[in-house]
Amino acid sequence: MKHLTIIVLLYLFATAGYAADLTCHWPTNQILNSIVPIESGENSHASGVVVSSNLVITAAHVLEDYYNTAVEINNAMYLASVLLVDKESDIALLSVSTENLYPIPLSKNDLYESQEVWAAGYPRAQSLHTSSGNFVSKKAEAIHTSAGIDSGESGGGLLSCEQGEFVLAGMLRGxxxxxxxxxxxxxxDYSISVAASDIRFTLDLSKLSHNEF
Known part of the structure; x- marks a missing residue:
């Protein structure tokens, strides 16, 4: 009986440690560095997310000038090429050198009730702002959460945790x-986002998606 008790206790400690490794506390710098500032025309300042090498997504409604849209990568501004604009889903795809930035993988799962999420973007052309909240609901294919955002964060990332890793649950819309x-x-304390499933669908339509999406 003593040996059985020791084995059970060891199993409990091992599984507790494993569970702890599957939690996320706050987005790492590697993740947050892949949320980038965007300028379009003279008056539009927004945010974007690196989802693949040399590919950034943002909100379609923030693009004021398709021929004068720039993305800040590692503290330098680069002119981007607008590859696709889907106004119905409010998703735009930009081609730009992303250098060594980490592509944030898209979530493959739906958010569950009250799941913790993090919203990250650049409000009013200022420094990166990150807030935490919870999943509230999904209405008309849009994700509603209690993670607060401000103007300029549209196109930024709605992050969630899967198996201890941060993934892109959606793109901030407003x-x-x-x-x-x-x-x-x-x-x-309220924000609305485009779901990762809609982002993946847009990437598939553009024929730019890869297996890692």
Missing amino acids: YGAYRTDQGLVRLE
Whole structure:
């Protein structure tokens, strides 16, 4: 009986350690460096996500000038080529040198109730902002979460944790708001994102997807 007890305790410690390794606490610099600032035209500042070598996704609605869209990679601005714009899904694909930045893999799973998520982007052309929240619902193929964002973070990354690794659960599209007599009021802790499944579908349509997606 004593030997059995020791074996059971060792198993419990081993499985507890394994479970701990499958949790995510905060996005690493490697992940956050792959969320990049974007400028389009003279007045549009937004965010993007590196999803493959030399391929960045962003929100279609932020592209003010298709021929004058630049992406900041490792503190340098590079002119990007607009490969595809899908206004219905609000996804745009940009070709630009991503140098050594890590492509964030797309999630292959749906978010579950209250799952923790992280939203990362560049609000109002300022430094990177990251917030945490939880999955709320999926309505009309859009992901609703309690991770707050601001203007300029559209096109940024909605991150989740799968098997201890950060993945791209979606692309930030906009913040939640409610209407008053004075106009729209932004909700501090609410954001809406395009789902990873829609991103993958767009990549497939563009014939730019690879097995790792």
